[in-house]
Amino acid sequence: MNTPPLRLTHRQTDAHKGNFGRVLLIGGSRGMSGSIALSSIAALKTGSGLVTAMVPSVCLETVASFHPGVMTIPASDEDGHFAVAASAEVIDAVQDVSALGCGPGITTQKGSVAIVEHLVSMSHVPRVFDADALNILSRSNLTKRLTGDIVLTPHPGELERITGVSRKSRASQIAASQKLAQQTGAIIVVKGGPSVVVSPQDKWVNTTGNPGMATAGSGDVLTGIITSLLGQGLSTWNAARLGVWIHGLAGDLAARKHSQPGLTCVELLESVGAATAKAIADGGAEPSSPTALE
Numbered sequence: 440m441n442t443p444p445l446r447l448t449h450r451q452t453d454a455h456k457g458n459f460g461r462v463l464l465i466g467g468s469r470g471m472s473g474s475i476a477l478s479s480i481a482a483l484k485t486g487s488g489l490v491t492a493m494v495p496s497v498c499l500e501t502v503a504s505f506h507p508g509v510m511t512i513p514a515s516d517e518d519g520h521f522a523v524a525a526s527a528e529v530i531d532a533v534q535d536v537s538a539l540g541c542g543p544g545i546t547t548q549k550g551s552v553a554i555v556e557h558l559v560s561m562s563h564v565p566r567v568f569d570a571d572a573l574n575i576l577s578r579s580n581l582t583k584r585l586t587g588d589i590v591l592t593p594h595p596g597e598l599e600r601i602t603g604v605s606r607k608s609r610a611s612q613i614a615a616s617q618k619l620a621q622q623t624g625a626i627i628v629v630k631g632g633p634s635v636v637v638s639p640q641d642k643w644v645n646t647t648g649n650p651g652m653a654t655a656g657s658g659d660v661l662t663g664i665i666t667s668l669l670g671q672g673l674s675t676w677n678a679a680r681l682g683v684w685i686h687g688l689a690g691d692l693a694a695r696k697h698s699q700p701g702l703t704c705v706e707l708l709e710s711v712g713a714a715t716a717k718a719i720a721d722g723g724a725e726p727s728s729p730t731a732l733e
Protein backbone atom coordinates (compact mmCIF):
# COMPACT_ATOMS: atom_id res chain seq x y z
CA MET A 440 0.00 0.00 0.00
CA ASN A 441 1.34 3.39 -1.00
CA THR A 442 1.17 5.57 2.13
CA PRO A 443 1.27 9.38 2.17
CA PRO A 444 4.24 11.17 3.76
CA LEU A 445 1.80 12.66 6.30
CA ARG A 446 -1.95 12.68 6.82
CA LEU A 447 -4.72 15.25 6.81
CA THR A 448 -7.11 14.93 9.72
CA HIS A 449 -10.90 14.88 9.56
CA ARG A 450 -12.96 18.04 9.52
CA GLN A 451 -14.85 19.01 12.66
CA THR A 452 -18.60 18.74 12.30
CA ASP A 453 -19.02 22.50 12.89
CA ALA A 454 -16.31 23.49 10.41
CA HIS A 455 -16.90 26.33 7.95
CA LYS A 456 -15.14 27.38 4.76
CA GLY A 457 -13.06 29.97 6.62
CA ASN A 458 -11.26 27.15 8.43
CA PHE A 459 -9.70 25.80 5.25
CA GLY A 460 -7.84 28.75 3.85
CA ARG A 461 -8.45 31.55 1.42
CA VAL A 462 -6.05 31.14 -1.51
CA LEU A 463 -5.19 33.28 -4.51
CA LEU A 464 -3.92 31.99 -7.86
CA ILE A 465 -2.28 34.62 -10.06
CA GLY A 466 -1.65 33.92 -13.73
CA GLY A 467 -3.24 33.27 -17.09
CA SER A 468 -3.17 35.23 -20.32
CA ARG A 469 -5.14 35.23 -23.54
CA GLY A 470 -4.38 31.80 -25.03
CA MET A 471 -3.41 30.30 -21.64
CA SER A 472 -6.58 30.81 -19.58
CA GLY A 473 -6.80 27.07 -18.97
CA SER A 474 -3.58 26.95 -16.96
CA ILE A 475 -4.68 29.17 -14.08
CA ALA A 476 -8.17 27.66 -14.15
CA LEU A 477 -6.61 24.21 -13.65
CA SER A 478 -4.61 25.48 -10.65
CA SER A 479 -7.67 27.16 -9.13
CA ILE A 480 -9.97 24.15 -9.51
CA ALA A 481 -7.27 21.85 -8.14
CA ALA A 482 -7.06 24.08 -5.04
CA LEU A 483 -10.82 23.72 -4.51
CA LYS A 484 -10.63 19.94 -4.94
CA THR A 485 -7.80 19.71 -2.39
CA GLY A 486 -10.04 21.32 0.19
CA SER A 487 -9.47 25.09 0.14
CA GLY A 488 -12.49 26.96 1.52
CA LEU A 489 -12.22 29.96 -0.79
CA VAL A 490 -10.31 30.14 -4.07
CA THR A 491 -9.81 33.26 -6.16
CA ALA A 492 -8.04 33.55 -9.50
CA MET A 493 -6.51 36.94 -10.31
CA VAL A 494 -6.23 37.13 -14.09
CA PRO A 495 -5.82 39.73 -16.85
CA SER A 496 -9.25 41.28 -17.26
CA VAL A 497 -9.56 39.98 -20.82
CA CYS A 498 -9.48 36.37 -19.54
CA LEU A 499 -11.91 36.76 -16.66
CA GLU A 500 -15.07 35.32 -18.22
CA THR A 501 -13.16 32.40 -19.70
CA VAL A 502 -11.47 31.49 -16.41
CA ALA A 503 -14.67 31.99 -14.40
CA SER A 504 -16.65 29.71 -16.70
CA PHE A 505 -14.63 26.56 -15.94
CA HIS A 506 -15.92 26.09 -12.37
CA PRO A 507 -18.65 28.02 -10.55
CA GLY A 508 -16.83 27.71 -7.21
CA VAL A 509 -13.83 29.74 -8.34
CA MET A 510 -14.01 33.50 -7.74
CA THR A 511 -12.15 35.85 -10.05
CA ILE A 512 -10.50 39.26 -9.81
CA PRO A 513 -9.90 41.16 -13.05
CA ALA A 514 -6.50 42.88 -13.26
CA SER A 515 -5.34 45.58 -15.66
CA ASP A 516 -4.32 44.05 -18.96
CA GLU A 517 -2.48 44.88 -22.13
CA ASP A 518 -2.40 42.79 -25.33
CA GLY A 519 -3.88 39.76 -23.53
CA HIS A 520 -1.52 39.69 -20.52
CA PHE A 521 -1.06 41.58 -17.24
CA ALA A 522 -0.28 45.29 -17.63
CA VAL A 523 2.32 46.89 -15.33
CA ALA A 524 -0.54 48.55 -13.39
CA ALA A 525 -1.68 45.07 -12.30
CA SER A 526 1.29 44.80 -9.92
CA ALA A 527 -0.21 47.49 -7.64
CA GLU A 528 -3.59 45.71 -7.78
CA VAL A 529 -1.94 42.50 -6.57
CA ILE A 530 -0.96 44.21 -3.32
CA ASP A 531 -4.65 44.72 -2.45
CA ALA A 532 -5.64 41.24 -3.57
CA VAL A 533 -3.15 39.46 -1.29
CA GLN A 534 -4.26 41.27 1.89
CA ASP A 535 -6.32 38.46 3.45
CA VAL A 536 -4.99 35.37 1.75
CA SER A 537 -3.51 32.40 3.59
CA ALA A 538 -1.40 31.32 0.58
CA LEU A 539 -0.91 32.18 -3.08
CA GLY A 540 0.31 30.47 -6.22
CA CYS A 541 1.74 32.40 -9.14
CA GLY A 542 2.95 31.57 -12.62
CA PRO A 543 0.79 29.27 -14.75
CA GLY A 544 0.13 30.99 -18.06
CA ILE A 545 1.36 34.36 -16.77
CA THR A 546 3.93 35.02 -19.58
CA THR A 547 7.21 36.87 -19.01
CA GLN A 548 5.94 40.27 -20.20
CA LYS A 549 6.68 43.47 -18.24
CA GLY A 550 3.46 43.42 -16.20
CA SER A 551 4.14 39.86 -15.06
CA VAL A 552 7.73 40.75 -14.13
CA ALA A 553 6.42 43.63 -12.00
CA ILE A 554 4.00 41.26 -10.23
CA VAL A 555 6.66 38.66 -9.45
CA GLU A 556 9.01 41.42 -8.21
CA HIS A 557 6.35 42.39 -5.64
CA LEU A 558 5.60 38.81 -4.65
CA VAL A 559 9.18 37.68 -3.92
CA SER A 560 9.40 39.92 -0.86
CA MET A 561 5.85 39.38 0.50
CA SER A 562 7.16 37.28 3.35
CA HIS A 563 3.87 37.32 5.31
CA VAL A 564 2.22 34.99 2.74
CA PRO A 565 3.30 31.42 1.87
CA ARG A 566 3.84 31.36 -1.90
CA VAL A 567 4.23 28.84 -4.73
CA PHE A 568 6.11 29.96 -7.84
CA ASP A 569 5.66 27.91 -11.00
CA ALA A 570 6.06 28.09 -14.79
CA ASP A 571 6.72 31.61 -16.12
CA ALA A 572 7.07 33.01 -12.59
CA LEU A 573 10.15 30.75 -12.39
CA ASN A 574 11.39 32.00 -15.75
CA ILE A 575 10.99 35.57 -14.48
CA LEU A 576 12.91 34.69 -11.28
CA SER A 577 15.80 33.35 -13.34
CA ARG A 578 15.87 36.10 -15.98
CA SER A 579 15.59 38.97 -13.53
CA ASN A 580 18.02 37.43 -11.04
CA LEU A 581 15.33 37.56 -8.38
CA THR A 582 16.14 34.28 -6.61
CA LYS A 583 18.47 36.18 -4.25
CA ARG A 584 15.50 38.21 -3.02
CA LEU A 585 13.28 35.23 -2.14
CA THR A 586 12.22 35.45 1.48
CA GLY A 587 9.68 33.71 3.74
CA ASP A 588 7.75 30.49 3.05
CA ILE A 589 8.25 29.56 -0.59
CA VAL A 590 7.81 26.46 -2.76
CA LEU A 591 9.31 26.40 -6.27
CA THR A 592 7.93 23.80 -8.72
CA PRO A 593 10.23 23.73 -11.77
CA HIS A 594 10.25 21.10 -14.50
CA PRO A 595 13.76 20.23 -15.72
CA GLY A 596 13.69 22.96 -18.41
CA GLU A 597 12.73 25.65 -15.90
CA LEU A 598 15.27 24.32 -13.41
CA GLU A 599 17.99 24.58 -16.04
CA ARG A 600 17.07 28.25 -16.53
CA ILE A 601 17.22 28.92 -12.76
CA THR A 602 20.37 27.00 -11.88
CA GLY A 603 22.23 26.82 -15.20
CA VAL A 604 22.52 23.02 -14.75
CA SER A 605 21.55 20.98 -17.81
CA ARG A 606 18.18 19.22 -17.82
CA LYS A 607 20.09 16.17 -19.08
CA SER A 608 21.73 15.57 -15.70
CA ARG A 609 19.07 14.83 -13.14
CA ALA A 610 21.51 14.09 -10.30
CA SER A 611 23.29 17.43 -10.86
CA GLN A 612 19.95 19.23 -11.02
CA ILE A 613 18.92 17.74 -7.67
CA ALA A 614 22.28 18.75 -6.15
CA ALA A 615 21.90 22.29 -7.55
CA SER A 616 18.37 22.46 -6.13
CA GLN A 617 19.65 21.53 -2.69
CA LYS A 618 22.17 24.37 -2.92
CA LEU A 619 19.45 26.79 -4.05
CA ALA A 620 17.25 25.63 -1.17
CA GLN A 621 20.09 26.35 1.26
CA GLN A 622 20.66 29.81 -0.23
CA THR A 623 16.98 30.83 -0.26
CA GLY A 624 15.21 28.69 2.36
CA ALA A 625 12.75 27.62 -0.35
CA ILE A 626 11.45 24.09 -0.83
CA ILE A 627 12.01 22.91 -4.38
CA VAL A 628 9.96 20.30 -6.21
CA VAL A 629 12.22 18.80 -8.88
CA LYS A 630 9.53 17.49 -11.22
CA GLY A 631 9.91 14.22 -13.09
CA GLY A 632 9.30 10.51 -12.84
CA PRO A 633 9.63 10.36 -9.86
CA SER A 634 9.53 13.93 -8.54
CA VAL A 635 11.99 14.76 -5.76
CA VAL A 636 11.26 17.36 -3.07
CA VAL A 637 14.31 19.15 -1.74
CA SER A 638 14.67 21.25 1.42
CA PRO A 639 17.79 22.99 2.75
CA GLN A 640 18.49 19.89 4.92
CA ASP A 641 16.59 17.02 3.38
CA LYS A 642 15.37 15.22 0.27
CA TRP A 643 12.23 13.14 -0.32
CA VAL A 644 11.42 10.94 -3.33
CA ASN A 645 7.77 10.59 -4.38
CA THR A 646 6.17 7.14 -4.64
CA THR A 647 3.16 8.00 -6.83
CA GLY A 648 2.75 9.16 -10.43
CA ASN A 649 3.25 7.74 -13.93
CA PRO A 650 4.36 8.84 -17.43
CA GLY A 651 0.73 9.42 -18.42
CA MET A 652 1.17 12.68 -16.51
CA ALA A 653 3.56 13.95 -19.17
CA THR A 654 0.73 15.99 -20.68
CA ALA A 655 -0.04 19.71 -20.94
CA GLY A 656 -1.45 21.25 -17.80
CA SER A 657 -0.57 18.51 -15.33
CA GLY A 658 1.97 20.78 -13.58
CA ASP A 659 -0.63 23.56 -13.35
CA VAL A 660 -2.78 21.15 -11.32
CA LEU A 661 0.13 20.56 -8.92
CA THR A 662 0.51 24.31 -8.33
CA GLY A 663 -3.09 24.49 -7.10
CA ILE A 664 -2.76 21.41 -4.87
CA ILE A 665 0.36 22.70 -3.07
CA THR A 666 -1.09 26.22 -2.73
CA SER A 667 -4.23 24.73 -1.19
CA LEU A 668 -2.26 22.71 1.39
CA LEU A 669 -0.17 25.77 2.31
CA GLY A 670 -3.40 27.73 2.75
CA GLN A 671 -4.72 25.02 5.08
CA GLY A 672 -1.74 25.55 7.35
CA LEU A 673 0.83 22.97 6.28
CA SER A 674 4.49 23.94 6.31
CA THR A 675 6.21 24.37 2.95
CA TRP A 676 8.02 21.02 3.37
CA ASN A 677 4.81 19.15 4.24
CA ALA A 678 2.66 20.91 1.62
CA ALA A 679 5.20 20.17 -1.12
CA ARG A 680 5.62 16.49 -0.21
CA LEU A 681 1.94 15.76 0.39
CA GLY A 682 0.97 17.83 -2.66
CA VAL A 683 3.30 15.90 -4.93
CA TRP A 684 2.03 12.61 -3.46
CA ILE A 685 -1.67 13.52 -3.95
CA HIS A 686 -0.95 14.78 -7.48
CA GLY A 687 0.84 11.55 -8.43
CA LEU A 688 -1.93 9.42 -6.94
CA ALA A 689 -4.52 11.42 -8.89
CA GLY A 690 -2.50 10.57 -11.99
CA ASP A 691 -2.41 6.88 -11.05
CA LEU A 692 -6.18 6.74 -10.42
CA ALA A 693 -6.89 8.55 -13.68
CA ALA A 694 -4.51 6.34 -15.69
CA ARG A 695 -6.16 3.21 -14.30
CA LYS A 696 -9.46 4.45 -15.70
CA HIS A 697 -8.35 6.13 -18.93
CA SER A 698 -4.88 4.59 -19.71
CA GLN A 699 -1.65 6.60 -19.68
CA PRO A 700 -2.02 7.94 -23.24
CA GLY A 701 -5.67 8.76 -22.54
CA LEU A 702 -4.80 10.83 -19.49
CA THR A 703 -5.18 14.59 -19.89
CA CYS A 704 -5.17 17.38 -17.32
CA VAL A 705 -8.96 17.11 -17.17
CA GLU A 706 -8.95 13.44 -16.05
CA LEU A 707 -6.11 14.25 -13.65
CA LEU A 708 -8.13 17.09 -12.13
CA GLU A 709 -11.18 14.87 -11.79
CA SER A 710 -9.16 12.47 -9.62
CA VAL A 711 -7.71 15.07 -7.25
CA GLY A 712 -10.62 14.75 -4.79
CA ALA A 713 -10.33 10.95 -4.64
CA ALA A 714 -6.56 11.19 -4.23
CA THR A 715 -6.94 13.76 -1.45
CA ALA A 716 -9.29 11.35 0.33
CA LYS A 717 -6.48 8.77 0.43
CA ALA A 718 -4.37 11.28 2.35
CA ILE A 719 -6.99 11.57 5.09
CA ALA A 720 -7.09 9.11 7.96
CA ASP A 721 -9.76 6.47 7.11
CA GLY A 722 -10.30 7.87 3.65
CA GLY A 723 -12.04 11.01 4.91
CA ALA A 724 -15.32 9.25 5.56
CA GLU A 725 -15.92 10.01 9.22
CA PRO A 726 -15.99 13.46 10.77
CA SER A 727 -14.02 13.90 13.97
CA SER A 728 -11.09 15.94 15.15
CA PRO A 729 -9.67 19.33 14.15
CA THR A 730 -8.66 20.66 10.78
CA ALA A 731 -5.06 20.53 11.79
CA LEU A 732 -2.77 18.57 9.63
CA GLU A 733 -0.02 16.12 10.32
Ligand SMILES: NC(=O)C1=CN([C@@H]2O[C@H](COP(=O)(O)OP(=O)(O)OC[C@H]3O[C@@H](n4cnc5c(N)ncnc54)[C@H](OP(=O)(O)O)[C@@H]3O)[C@@H](O)[C@H]2O)[C@@H](O)CC1
Pocket residue numbers: 470471472473474475542543544545546570571594595596597606630631655656657658659
Ligand atom coordinates in the same frame (compact mmCIF):
# COMPACT_ATOMS: atom_id res chain seq x y z
N1 LIG B 1 -3.72 24.96 -21.05
C1 LIG B 1 -2.82 25.91 -20.78
O1 LIG B 1 -3.17 27.09 -20.71
C2 LIG B 1 -1.41 25.52 -20.55
C3 LIG B 1 -0.47 26.50 -20.34
N2 LIG B 1 0.82 26.20 -20.03
C4 LIG B 1 1.70 27.34 -19.75
O2 LIG B 1 2.58 27.46 -20.84
C5 LIG B 1 3.73 28.20 -20.44
C6 LIG B 1 4.96 27.51 -20.96
O3 LIG B 1 5.20 26.33 -20.19
P1 LIG B 1 5.89 25.04 -20.80
O4 LIG B 1 6.30 24.22 -19.66
O5 LIG B 1 5.00 24.39 -21.78
O6 LIG B 1 7.10 25.62 -21.62
P2 LIG B 1 8.62 25.77 -21.25
O7 LIG B 1 8.85 26.31 -19.87
O8 LIG B 1 9.28 26.50 -22.33
O9 LIG B 1 9.10 24.24 -21.18
C7 LIG B 1 9.46 23.58 -22.31
C8 LIG B 1 10.97 23.49 -22.26
O10 LIG B 1 11.41 22.83 -21.08
C9 LIG B 1 11.90 21.54 -21.39
N3 LIG B 1 11.21 20.56 -20.58
C10 LIG B 1 9.94 20.61 -20.14
N4 LIG B 1 9.64 19.56 -19.39
C11 LIG B 1 10.73 18.80 -19.37
C12 LIG B 1 11.03 17.58 -18.76
N5 LIG B 1 10.14 16.91 -18.00
N6 LIG B 1 12.25 17.06 -18.94
C13 LIG B 1 13.14 17.73 -19.68
N7 LIG B 1 12.91 18.91 -20.27
C14 LIG B 1 11.72 19.43 -20.13
C15 LIG B 1 11.63 21.35 -22.85
O11 LIG B 1 12.69 20.68 -23.39
P3 LIG B 1 12.64 19.83 -24.79
O12 LIG B 1 11.22 19.91 -25.29
O13 LIG B 1 13.61 20.54 -25.60
O14 LIG B 1 13.03 18.49 -24.37
C16 LIG B 1 11.49 22.74 -23.39
O15 LIG B 1 12.76 23.28 -23.69
C17 LIG B 1 3.65 28.27 -18.91
O16 LIG B 1 3.20 29.54 -18.52
C18 LIG B 1 2.63 27.22 -18.56
O17 LIG B 1 1.95 27.49 -17.35
C19 LIG B 1 1.26 24.83 -19.87
O18 LIG B 1 1.16 24.55 -18.49
C20 LIG B 1 0.43 23.87 -20.69
C21 LIG B 1 -1.06 24.08 -20.53
Ligand SMILES: Nc1ncnc2c1ncn2[C@@H]1O[C@H](COP(=O)(O)OP(=O)(O)O)[C@@H](O)[C@H]1O
Pocket residue numbers: 570593594630631632633634648649650651652653654655656657658659660661686
Ligand atom coordinates in the same frame (compact mmCIF):
# COMPACT_ATOMS: atom_id res chain seq x y z
N1 LIG C 1 7.29 10.41 -16.61
C1 LIG C 1 6.62 10.99 -15.60
N2 LIG C 1 6.37 10.29 -14.47
C2 LIG C 1 5.71 10.87 -13.44
N3 LIG C 1 5.29 12.14 -13.43
C3 LIG C 1 5.53 12.87 -14.52
C4 LIG C 1 6.19 12.36 -15.66
N4 LIG C 1 6.27 13.33 -16.60
C5 LIG C 1 5.69 14.42 -16.07
N5 LIG C 1 5.24 14.15 -14.83
C6 LIG C 1 4.60 15.09 -13.92
O1 LIG C 1 3.71 15.95 -14.61
C7 LIG C 1 3.89 17.30 -14.22
C8 LIG C 1 4.34 18.12 -15.44
O2 LIG C 1 4.55 19.44 -15.05
P1 LIG C 1 4.84 20.59 -16.11
O3 LIG C 1 5.92 20.17 -17.03
O4 LIG C 1 5.04 21.83 -15.33
O5 LIG C 1 3.46 20.63 -16.90
P2 LIG C 1 2.57 21.84 -17.44
O6 LIG C 1 3.42 23.08 -17.37
O7 LIG C 1 2.23 21.46 -18.83
O8 LIG C 1 1.39 21.96 -16.57
C9 LIG C 1 4.92 17.28 -13.09
O9 LIG C 1 4.31 17.25 -11.83
C10 LIG C 1 5.68 16.00 -13.35
O10 LIG C 1 6.26 15.46 -12.19
Ligand SMILES: [Mg+2]
Pocket residue numbers: 569570594658659
Ligand atom coordinates in the same frame (compact mmCIF):
# COMPACT_ATOMS: atom_id res chain seq x y z
MG1 LIG D 1 4.51 23.80 -15.82
